[in-house]
Amino acid sequence: xxxxxxxxxxxxxxxxxxxxxxxxxxxxxxxxxxxxxxxxxxxxxxxxxxxxxxxxxxxxxxxxxxxxxxxxxxxxxxxxxxxxxxxxxxxxxxxxxxxxxxxxxxxxxxxx
Amino acid sequence: xxxxxxxxxxxxxxxxxxxxxxxxxxxxxxxxxxxxxxxxxxxxxxxxxxxxxxxxxxxxxxxxxxxxxxxxxxxxxxxxxxxxxxxxxxxxxxxxxxxxxxxxxxxxxxxxxxxx
Numbered sequence: 001x002x003x004x005x006x007x008x009x010x011x012x013x014x015x016x017x018x019x020x021x022x023x024x025x026x027x028x029x030x031x032x033x034x035x036x037x038x039x040x041x042x043x044x045x046x047x048x049x050x051x052x053x054x055x056x057x058x059x060x061x062x063x064x065x066x067x068x069x070x071x072x073x074x075x076x077x078x079x080x081x082x083x084x085x086x087x088x089x090x091x092x093x094x095x096x097x098x099x100x101x102x103x104x105x106x107x108x109x110x111x112x
Numbered sequence: 113x114x115x116x117x118x119x120x121x122x123x124x125x126x127x128x129x130x131x132x133x134x135x136x137x138x139x140x141x142x143x144x145x146x147x148x149x150x151x152x153x154x155x156x157x158x159x160x161x162x163x164x165x166x167x168x169x170x171x172x173x174x175x176x177x178x179x180x181x182x183x184x185x186x187x188x189x190x191x192x193x194x195x196x197x198x199x200x201x202x203x204x205x206x207x208x209x210x211x212x213x214x215x216x217x218x219x220x221x222x223x224x225x226x227x228x
Contacts, residue, residue: 033216035218040220041220042116042218042219042220042221043205044218045215045217056214090157099162100159101159103149103156105155105156106156106157108155
C-alpha cells in the first residue's frame with residue numbers, strides 16, 4: 001500500500017531535549033516536505049526536499065533541522081524543543097505524475 | 113500578504129444540501145495549482161480536488177467541484193448533496209509553479225458541520 005509513515009504519532013517531551021520525528025514513504029517520490037498545523041493558521045511549511053541531499057527552507061524553519069540522506073526518508077529534527085513548537089506535524093511526499101501531495105498521519109507533539 | 117485566504121472559520125449545512133467553501137489566493141505567477149484537502153476529526157489530510165491555472169474547465173471529482181474564477185483569484189469548493197461524513201475541516205492550498213513543486217501554501221481552514 002502506498003503510504004507516508006510518520007513516527008511517533010504522539011510525543012510529549014520537555015524543553016531542550018532533542019527529538020527526531022521520522023518520515024518514510026514507499027512511493028519512490030523525490031519531493032518530501034514537513035508542515036506544522038496550528039489552530040487558526042492552517043498548515044505552514046517548515047522544510048522541503050526536492051531530492052536526496054537537496055533541502056530548502058519553507059516559511060517557518062526556525063528551530064528545526066532536516067536531512068535527506070535516502071530518497072525514502074526525511075526526518076525532522078528539533079535540537080532544542082521549546083513550548084512554542086507544540087503543534088501537529090505532517091510529512092508529505094509528491095511524485096511526478098500527480099499534482100497532489102500524500103500526507104502522513106500526523107505527529108502530535110507537546111513540549112512542556 | 114496572505115497567499116491563501118479562507119474567510120469562513122466555520123459553517124453549517126443541512127444534510128443533502130449543497131455548500132460552498134470560499135477560498136481566495138494571491139500570486140503573481142502565471143502557472144500555479146490549487147488544491148482542496150479534507151481533514152476529518154481523525155486528523156489525516158485527504159486530497160479532494162485539483163485545479164491547474166491553465167485548466168479552462170472547472171475541476172470536478174464526484175460530489176466535489178472547484179469553482180475557479182481566475183480574474184477574481186478565487187477557487188471555491190462546492191460540495192453537492194452534503195453527507196454527515198462531510199463534517200470536517202477543509203483546507204484550500206496553492207503551489208506556485210506547475211513543473212517545480214516547491215513551496216506549498218495553505219489557508220487557515222473552514223470547519224464544516226453537516227446537520228442531520
